[in-house]
Amino acid sequence: MKLFYGHKWGLNPHIQKVLFTTVVEKIVTYAAAVWAYPMQGRKVKHLNVIQRPFALGITRAYCTTSSDAINVLAGLLPLHIRVEEEAARQHILQLRKTVTFDDEVYSPEEYERNCCPLDVHPAAKGKGIYVTVNPNEYENNQSHGLTVYTDGSKLDERVGCAYVARQQGNVIKKWKGQLRQYNSVFQSEAMAIAQAIHYLHTCQYSQATIKTDSLSTLYAIWNPDHSSKIIQEIQQALRNNQQYRVYLEWIKAHVGHEGNELADQLAKEATTEPINAQIVIPWPHSHLKRTLRLKAIGRDLSP
Numbered sequence: 001m002k003l004f005y006g007h008k009w010g011l012n013p014h015i016q017k018v019l020f021t022t023v024v025e026k027i028v029t030y031a032a033a034v035w036a037y038p039m040q041g042r043k044v045k046h047l048n049v050i051q052r053p054f055a056l057g058i059t060r061a062y063c064t065t066s067s068d069a070i071n072v073l074a075g076l077l078p079l080h081i082r083v084e085e086e087a088a089r090q091h092i093l094q095l096r097k098t099v100t101f102d103d104e105v106y107s108p109e110e111y112e113r114n115c116c117p118l119d120v121h122p123a124a125k126g127k128g129i130y131v132t133v134n135p136n137e138y139e140n141n142q143s144h145g146l147t148v149y150t151d152g153s154k155l156d157e158r159v160g161c162a163y164v165a166r167q168q169g170n171v172i173k174k175w176k177g178q179l180r181q182y183n184s185v186f187q188s189e190a191m192a193i194a195q196a197i198h199y200l201h202t203c204q205y206s207q208a209t210i211k212t213d214s215l216s217t218l219y220a221i222w223n224p225d226h227s228s229k230i231i232q233e234i235q236q237a238l239r240n241n242q243q244y245r246v247y248l249e250w251i252k253a254h255v256g257h258e259g260n261e262l263a264d265q266l267a268k269e270a271t272t273e274p275i276n277a278q279i280v281i282p283w284p285h286s287h288l289k290r291t292l293r294l295k296a297i298g299r300d301l302s303p
């Protein structure tokens with residue numbers, strides 16, 4: 001590590017920190033669930049020996065500076081705590097085992113399970129899925145029959161989703177649902193599309209268009225190997241009902257589309273008002289990562 005910097009020359013401290021967090025941490029925490037527990041004195045010492053040169057390089061501190069001090073100055077979690085955090089994540093998401101981290105119990109049933117792309121035959125992937133992200137390609141096109149606008153919203157840790165079905169300028173169907181507080185906006189956008197597809201198939205519309213302002217959701221539906229269970233269910237619904245052609249289109253948000261504005265209003269109402277459609281789906285991986293990181297930081301700050 002000393003070859004990368006000197007007293008007045010070398011890699012920028014920010015670059016060194018990026019190298020440590022994206023390369024060294026990933027190597028050290030590989031398969032942490034296997035070897036991290038119990039985290040006792042010898043492991044802590046070895047991990048500290050690995051981290052200390054990088055912390056010194058990032059801070060350019062004196063060699064006599066304590067490890068705790070340079071970790072704080074460098075903005076790094078102690079490596080042994082980082083390993084325990086990663087081990088907990090691997091136990092929950094990969095091994096699907098209940099784990100205790102910082103006196104809190106985490107159950108794998110509370111979090112999304114990644115779907116295996118091999119569950120779908122390669123020849124069936126992409127069938128029945130019609131997605132466009134070009135807002136001009138089908139602009140003002142009424143040839144696809146019914147138009148459904150979908151949206152998702154998250155306000156003050158409350159998550160809602162909604163759709164509005166319009167035909168010849170008239171609203172013929174409204175729906176809104178409320179998710180749990182830790183569900184993500186991506187999940188709410190995907191759930192709104194899933195509910196809209198279910199409505200179209202139930203009513204047996206031969207052609208319809210679903211318009212959403214969520215590019216990330218459309219790209220996910222476009223990806224035949226996406227791991228999200230909600231996305232896989234949307235793809236399966238479209239694949240199994242190809243006699244009903246459903247087009248998925250992206251539109252710009254908040255530019256005067258009446259249907260989109262109404263769907264956005266309903267989604268926001270779903271976050272604040274008590275409604276009957278309570279949707280219970282597992283929390284996203286991002287919530288687990290954020291929770292574990294906050295717990296790890298709390299452990300580092302505790303005396």
